[in-house]
Amino acid sequence: MSRNLSINEYFVKRGEAHTPRFRFNGKTRADFDKWHADARAAVIATLGVMPKKVPLNPEVLAEWREDGLIKQRVILDVEEGLSAVAYLFRPQEHTKPLPAILCCHGHGPYGKESVMGLRGSAAERAKILELNYDYGLKMAQAGFVTIAIDWRGFGERDDTRQPRCQDVNRGRDPCNVHFLRAAMLGQTVLGMNVHDGMCTLDYLCQQDFVDQQNIGAMGLSFGGTMATWMSICDSRLKAADIICYSDRFADFGMKNVNLCGSQITPGVFALADVPDLQGLTAPRPLLVEIGLHDDCFHVDPALSCCREVQKIYAAAGISELLELDLFEGGHRWGGNKSVAFFKKWLAGR
Numbered sequence: 265m266s267r268n269l270s271i272n273e274y275f276v277k278r279g280e281a282h283t284p285r286f287r288f289n290g291k292t293r294a295d296f297d298k299w300h301a302d303a304r305a306a307v308i309a310t311l312g313v314m315p316k317k318v319p320l321n322p323e324v325l326a327e328w329r330e331d332g333l334i335k336q337r338v339i340l341d342v343e344e345g346l347s348a349v350a351y352l353f354r355p356q357e358h359t360k361p362l363p364a365i366l367c368c369h370g371h372g373p374y375g376k377e378s379v380m381g382l383r384g385s386a387a388e389r390a391k392i393l394e395l396n397y398d399y400g401l402k403m404a405q406a407g408f409v410t411i412a413i414d415w416r417g418f419g420e421r422d423d424t425r426q427p428r429c430q431d432v433n434r435g436r437d438p439c440n441v442h443f444l445r446a447a448m449l450g451q452t453v454l455g456m457n458v459h460d461g462m463c464t465l466d467y468l469c470q471q472d473f474v475d476q477q478n479i480g481a482m483g484l485s486f487g488g489t490m491a492t493w494m495s496i497c498d499s500r501l502k503a504a505d506i507i508c509y510s511d512r513f514a515d516f517g518m519k520n521v522n523l524c525g526s527q528i529t530p531g532v533f534a535l536a537d538v539p540d541l542q543g544l545t546a547p548r549p550l551l552v553e554i555g556l557h558d559d560c561f562h563v564d565p566a567l568s569c570c571r572e573v574q575k576i577y578a579a580a581g582i583s584e585l586l587e588l589d590l591f592e593g594g595h596r597w598g599g600n601k602s603v604a605f606f607k608k609w610l611a612g613r
Contacts, residue, residue: 375419
């Protein structure tokens with residue numbers, strides 16, 4: 265009898281053999297409607313106990329004009345004892361409320377600064393160039409209001425940027441450390457970040473220059489994770505652009521271990537795979553961007569994921585609302601269809 269002692273091999277084989285409870289296999293709109301209601305409720309429950317909202321008490325810390333935009337740096341209270349800083353950009357010239365986009369940053373030491381094109385150090389400038397990362401800036405220049413905050417543990421909310429706290433995580437991945445801390449409270453870091461994103465949308469909707477009925481979300485990599493979950497949880501988002509976050513949990517989670525404590529919730533793979541999560545964006549428009557040479561989310565499982573999302577949109581009778589940008593490039597923002605996509609579904613809706 266062959267025996268296995270490898271825990272890694274054990275999880276790889278578990279992933280290969282596993283079928284989530286709410287993997288979509290319907291064909292009709294009725295199948296879609298029932299699946300969507302049941303799966304969405306179950307998936308949201310994995311976020312755990314959500315933080316309680318408090319008054320935002322917003323304060324504009326700075327305002328300046330640059331790149332044809334009015335740029336603001338704003339601080340918000342997101343829960344008792346915790347705040348977040350956001351950058352809010354809008355075109356200088358506009359005569360009516362504008363559609364808006366929540367721009368979700370991915371991993372990296374710079375948080376919101378990079379996606380909003382705030383080019384500080386040489387290393388940060390190089391990272392923006394490498395990933396074509398400044399979609400918050402470019403979408404604002406294309407006529408949208410854009411906003412980004414630091415997710416917990418990133419940017420200005422990264423304690424290791426403070427000299428007195430540099431060893432706080434003792435060399436461990438801070439996402440995993442925060443996940444363990446949250447778990448002890450019955451919470452998840454992903455749920456906390458969704459909460460902060462909702463607070464950001466609350467602030468956005470308070471601005472008289474924002475068209476509250478036409479707000480979207482976009483993000484690269486972990487930013488794609490956040491754009492996915494924000495779309496699942498907040499119906500104020502009317503369209504989403506998920507960039508280089510298409511894959512299968514069996515591949516990037518179980519086999520390649522390309523994930524962290526900010527990207528998962530307890531029991532999520534028992535319920536759904538990534539295409540199911542993305543499919544919960546339906547019946548709203550969705551743009552999926554996949555890099556042919558992405559070394560983080562590989563093209564074959566990424567396309568497999570997208571084909572499953574296509575089945576969901578087809579069953580719902582809305583295939584025309586799903587777009588794919590399979591671009592020649594790596595783990596970066598393709599930037600080929602985003603402006604036209606959001607202008608069609610937000611500005612022109």
